[in-house]
Amino acid sequence: MIWDWGYAIEILPALLRGLLVTLLATLLGSLLAFTLGLVFAVVRRNRVPVLDPLVRAFVEFWRSTPLLVQAFLIFYVLPGYGITLSPLTAGVLALGLHYACYTSEVYRAGIDAVPRGQWEAATALSLPRSRVWLGVVLPQAVPRVLPALGNYVISMFKEVPLLLAIGVVEVVTVAQQLTAQSFSPVEPLTLAGLLFLLISYPASLAVRRLERRVGVV
Amino acid sequence: MFDNLALIVGRLSEGLSTTVAAAVGGILLTVVFSLAAGLGMLSQVGVVRVVSRTYVEFFRGTSEIVQLFWIFFVLPALTGFRIVPLGAAILVLALNHGAYGGEIVRGAVQSVPRAQVEGAVALSLSPRDRMLRVILPQALVEMLPPFNNLFIQLLKSTSLLSLVVVAEITYIGQSLRANLPVAGQLTIYLVLLVMYLVLALLITAGMRWLERRAAARLGRTPRARTPGSRFQVGTAS
Numbered sequence: 260m261i262w263d264w265g266y267a268i269e270i271l272p273a274l275l276r277g278l279l280v281t282l283l284a285t286l287l288g289s290l291l292a293f294t295l296g297l298v299f300a301v302v303r304r305n306r307v308p309v310l311d312p313l314v315r316a317f318v319e320f321w322r323s324t325p326l327l328v329q330a331f332l333i334f335y336v337l338p339g340y341g342i343t344l345s346p347l348t349a350g351v352l353a354l355g356l357h358y359a360c361y362t363s364e365v366y367r368a369g370i371d372a373v374p375r376g377q378w379e380a381a382t383a384l385s386l387p388r389s390r391v392w393l394g395v396v397l398p399q400a401v402p403r404v405l406p407a408l409g410n411y412v413i414s415m416f417k418e419v420p421l422l423l424a425i426g427v428v429e430v431v432t433v434a435q436q437l438t439a440q441s442f443s444p445v446e447p448l449t450l451a452g453l454l455f456l457l458i459s460y461p462a463s464l465a466v467r468r469l470e471r472r473v474g475v476v
Numbered sequence: 477m478f479d480n481l482a483l484i485v486g487r488l489s490e491g492l493s494t495t496v497a498a499a500v501g502g503i504l505l506t507v508v509f510s511l512a513a514g515l516g517m518l519s520q521v522g523v524v525r526v527v528s529r530t531y532v533e534f535f536r537g538t539s540e541i542v543q544l545f546w547i548f549f550v551l552p553a554l555t556g557f558r559i560v561p562l563g564a565a566i567l568v569l570a571l572n573h574g575a576y577g578g579e580i581v582r583g584a585v586q587s588v589p590r591a592q593v594e595g596a597v598a599l600s601l602s603p604r605d606r607m608l609r610v611i612l613p614q615a616l617v618e619m620l621p622p623f624n625n626l627f628i629q630l631l632k633s634t635s636l637l638s639l640v641v642v643a644e645i646t647y648i649g650q651s652l653r654a655n656l657p658v659a660g661q662l663t664i665y666l667v668l669l670v671m672y673l674v675l676a677l678l679i680t681a682g683m684r685w686l687e688r689r690a691a692a693r694l695g696r697t698p699r700a701r702t703p704g705s706r707f708q709v710g711t712a713s
Contacts, residue, residue: 323673443553
């Protein structure tokens with residue numbers, strides 16, 4: 260009993276369904292991280308009173324502590340205060356919040372790289388604040404940070420399996436369920452690992468190509 | 477809200493030595509793998525380059541949890557080895573983070589100005605002296621800030637060991653949860669987060685000290701860190 264091809268092929272569809280959940284969690288978590296990170300970055304750049312030091316302290320704290328513990332906090336403690344979340348919702352929330360702390364710094368680097376003259380010109384034209392951000396600064400800042408954001412999406416993808424601890428039925432959970440049925444962890448876990456490699460390696464090559472195209476901030 | 481605080485802190489502290497052992501062991505072994513992989517990727521020998529590159533891409537490309545489960549469940553099934561949980565855990569942490577560290581080492585060595593290498597050649601230093609006395613001391617200054625990030629990532633990853641029943645602080649926190657009311661559960665997780673934060677701050681303090689030492693050896697003062705520099709852990713994969 261080293262490697263049973265028949266069994267490996269038999270379990271592949273179930274693993275692929277699990278992979279879809281992993282990808283869904285990554286997609287939703289990324290959307291949340293991109294949005295929330297941008298809000299954090301704009302709050303900090305604008306030095307919004309009260310909020311700026313709060314966001315700063317939160318980002319510093321949250322990125323230094325494990326995503327797993329944060330996921331436990333969201334999934335197990337919030338219901339006690341009347342907020343009951345499904346495992347996937349809690350997981351996406353945990354991923355999004357954790358990675359927003361990273362993306363906010365990425366956006367900040369991108370915003371800082373927009374030349375001063377752009378800000379001054381926008382002020383000289385007396386554009387409203389919203390147009391300065393949406394029409395001038397962000398369109399220049401965001402493309403430059405796309406590779407960095409892409410790298411965080413790939414990191415997040417590989418961290419989704421820890422949500423198995425709160426009951427998200429992603430690919431590694433499926434692998435464990437299969438193991439419990441057949442008592443052989445070899446094929447399910449090896450295939451799960453290969454599926455990660457199959458997606459994250461080409462994705463990282465794509466990000467590297469994008470990096471060369473847009474240059475690094 | 478903090479009724480059970482003393483009890484919770486007391487119980488969680490029992491796992492602290494395991495968390496610290498996993499983190500320190502992981503960090504030390506990560507440095508070894510990083511140097512081996514980083515210098516391997518720059519080797520003159522083609523086979524060494526291919527092996528190092530494969531190691532780096534493989535461990536960066538597969539998920540850390542899968543690696544952990546694989547060593548804990550698949551390896552014993554395949555080979556019949558009985559693993560030592562903490563030892564296996566440290567090995568996985570180091571194999572995974574060493575792959576990222578390899579890229580840090582490679583990048584730092586390549587960032588040493590070419591003139592330095594040429595100067596060392598002109599002084600007819602042996603390849604070994606060139607590396608140990610000229611290139612690495614300068615590369616070290618470049619490596620330390622990204623390694624700080626990497627070590628904090630590793631510290632955070634030690635929480636995953638709770639999933640393979642290593643009794644570190646997250647595992648103990650989870651085992652306490654069932655017996656406590658909601659406020660107590662909140663306290664568990666907040667205390668856990670604060671413990672990780674303190675450990676992360678200790679790592680950063682240690683690395684800052686090393687940065688000052690490494691820079692002083694070269695007769696430099698450390699560069700001020702730009703905000704956000706903590707985040708450039710090379711290219712994630």
